[in-house]
Amino acid sequence: MEEQKKRSIPVLPWMRDPLDLTLFQQIPLHTLPSLHPKLKLSLENMGISNLFPVQVAVWQETVGPGKFHRDLCVNSPTGSGKTLAYALPIVQLLSTRVVTCLRALVVVPTRDLAFQVKRVFDAIASPLGLRVGLAAGQSSVADEISELVYSPECEFGISYDPEEVAFRVRRRLRSKVDILVATPGRLMDHINTTKGFTLEHLQYLVVDETDRLLREAYQSWLPAVLESVQLNEDNSFEPSDSFLPCSMGVLTTRRRCGVERGFKDKPYPRLAKIVLSATITQDPGRLVQLELHHPLFLRAGPMRYRLPENLQSFKLICERKVKPLYLVALLKSLEGEKCIIFTKSVESTHRLCKLLNCFGDLQIDIKEYSGLQHQRVRSKTLNNFRKGEFQVLVSSDAMTRGMDVEGVRNVINYDMPKYVKTYVHRAGRTARAGQTGRCFTLMSNDEVRQFKKLMQKAEASSCPEHIIQSSLIEALHSTYESALKKFKEKISKARKKAND
Numbered sequence: 099m100e101e102q103k104k105r106s107i108p109v110l111p112w113m114r115d116p117l118d119l120t121l122f123q124q125i126p127l128h129t130l131p132s133l134h135p136k137l138k139l140s141l142e143n144m145g146i147s148n149l150f151p152v153q154v155a156v157w158q159e160t161v162g163p164g165k166f167h168r169d170l171c172v173n174s175p176t177g178s179g180k181t182l183a184y185a186l187p188i189v190q191l192l193s194t195r196v197v198t199c200l201r202a203l204v205v206v207p208t209r210d211l212a213f214q215v216k217r218v219f220d221a222i223a224s225p226l227g228l229r230v231g232l233a234a235g236q237s238s239v240a241d242e243i244s245e246l247v248y249s250p251e252c253e254f255g256i257s258y259d260p261e262e263v264a265f266r267v268r269r270r271l272r273s274k275v276d277i278l279v280a281t282p283g284r285l286m287d288h289i290n291t292t293k294g295f296t297l298e299h300l301q302y303l304v305v306d307e308t309d310r311l312l313r314e315a316y317q318s319w320l321p322a323v324l325e326s327v328q329l330n331e332d333n334s335f336e337p338s339d340s341f342l343p344c345s346m347g348v349l350t351t352r353r354r355c356g357v358e359r360g361f362k363d364k365p366y367p368r369l370a371k372i373v374l375s376a377t378i379t380q381d382p383g384r385l386v387q388l389e390l391h392h393p394l395f396l397r398a399g400p401m402r403y404r405l406p407e408n409l410q411s412f413k414l415i416c417e418r419k420v421k422p423l424y425l426v427a428l429l430k431s432l433e434g435e436k437c438i439i440f441t442k443s444v445e446s447t448h449r450l451c452k453l454l455n456c457f458g459d460l461q462i463d464i465k466e467y468s469g470l471q472h473q474r475v476r477s478k479t480l481n482n483f484r485k486g487e488f489q490v491l492v493s494s495d496a497m498t499r500g501m502d503v504e505g506v507r508n509v510i511n512y513d514m515p516k517y518v519k520t521y522v523h524r525a526g527r528t529a530r531a532g533q534t535g536r537c538f539t540l541m542s543n544d545e546v547r548q549f550k551k552l553m554q555k556a557e558a559s560s561c562p563e564h565i566i567q568s569s570l571i572e573a574l575h576s577t578y579e580s581a582l583k584k585f586k587e588k589i590s591k592a593r594k595k596a597n598d
């Protein structure tokens with residue numbers, strides 16, 4: 099009944115006829131004739147020789163024949179290369195810019211994801227002389243401001259007209275960056291309080307992990323951005339793709355023009371948008387907030403949720419009270435392969451990590467990554483995990499969205515996810531970029547049915563049971579007893595310390 103009700107929720111008309119990404123092939127870089135040579139070189143330096151299907155499709159609709167006449171809504175699996183799918187066309191389209199000002203804004207939900215996306219832009223935009231900024235609370239607001247805006251000296255010569263002087267002062271501050279990667283909170287700080295920070299020249303807006311960003315208002319960042327841009331749209335009307343400085347050092351932005359239905363074919367300048375997620379929302383009420391222009395929906399196949407092609411899913415059935423034993427046995431069998439364990443909450447993450455570290459003979463370096471930790475600690479842990487300094491990360495769902503760590507061979511759901519979206523994002527930390535990967539989900543007998551339903555929504559063709567020999571579990575019992583004792587001692591010591 100509930101399922102039927104959900105199915106009957108209407109979707110927006112443009113979502114009913116998607117462009118199927120599975121019909122696109124990977125293509126070698128040299129077959130893209132318009133690709134900027136420096137961009138091609140940067141990609142080659144990154145070890146990239148082909149573009150993935152989603153990247154080809156977005157390129158065609160932006161730089162290619164589509165010419166960005168429509169906004170794009172992209173629903174493509176985890177690890178399919180969505181970051182480069184938007185970064186490449188934006189960098190190519192900005193490669194002819196003359197003066198630096200903020201032309202592209204990429205909004206992502208978390209700070210670690212913002213660092214990751216900035217790194218991708220840095221690699222391809224810097225060789226073209228484009229500057230990329232970060233507004234994610236990585237440093238103090240003052241430091242961040244100094245990286246984003248500056249005041250050019252003695253630029254306009256002498257003037258005796260007070261109106262002109264006031265105008266010049268207002269316009270004095272300039273952007274240091276062409277592209278900004280931001281989290282909503284810091285973005286709003288800059289919109290509201292940073293002098294000289296302006297979105298008036300913005301031409302491209304990317305909303306990554308759209309469903310997550312639309313789920314929470316985050317200080318109404320989206321209306322604030324659209325409003326700041328619209329203020330300027332009223333003043334700039336000439337359709338052109340170029341960005342020219344005009345007289346007196348003041349910049350005029352010429353946004354891409356579009357032909358909107360209901361506007362009697364009148365072209366008007368607009369902000370071009372790309373919104374993406376592996377689990378895009380279909381909720382019309384949420385999607386309309388994005389004010390997409392004649393949107394084109396790009397989706398991989400007919401299903402709403404799609405798992406990476408080379409992902410294998412397994413279920414591991416055991417009684418609740420012996421779950422830690424099964425987990426330890428599983429970790430031992432994975433023989434030090436890079437692995438992320440997901441739990442249901444930050445508290446569970448902390449406890450499980452502590453408990454695993456009490457297993458003396460496990461000989462696997464295990465670290466915690468959760469919202470309970472200070473951001474600095476979290477980022478350091480993630481960097482060390484990336485570098486391969488330890489093999490197992492125990493994480494809360496802070497890690498699920500977008501994070502790309504090379505070489506993660508296995509994901510373990512210590513706690514079964516409640517929602518298919520959570521499964522998709524957790525499992526998607528492995529089997530990225532066409533690699534193989536496995537996702538194990540621990541569950542008790544009474545959770546099996548619920549898990550089956552969840553997997554059906556994710557179009558998982560099969561999810562066999564992973565069997566762990568009972569002899570292995572029995573052999574672990576005594577180690578578990580002493581680990582548990584050690585764990586309890588540690589917990590009570592920590593409590594005592596906190597109370598002192």
Ligand SMILES: Nc1ncnc2c1ncn2[C@@H]1O[C@H](COP(=O)(O)OP(=O)(O)OP(=O)(O)O)[C@@H](O)[C@H]1O
Nearest residue numbers: 146148149150176177178179180181376500502531
């Ligand atoms: N054309 C390519 N060739 C080889 N590797 C690529 C290519 N494009 C992207 N990659 C790599 O694929 C991995 C996944 O890319 P990315 O993080 O953009 O995926 P995503 O679709 O955004 O995933 P998620 O939905 O989890 O955020 C990255 O390590 C990236 O470097």
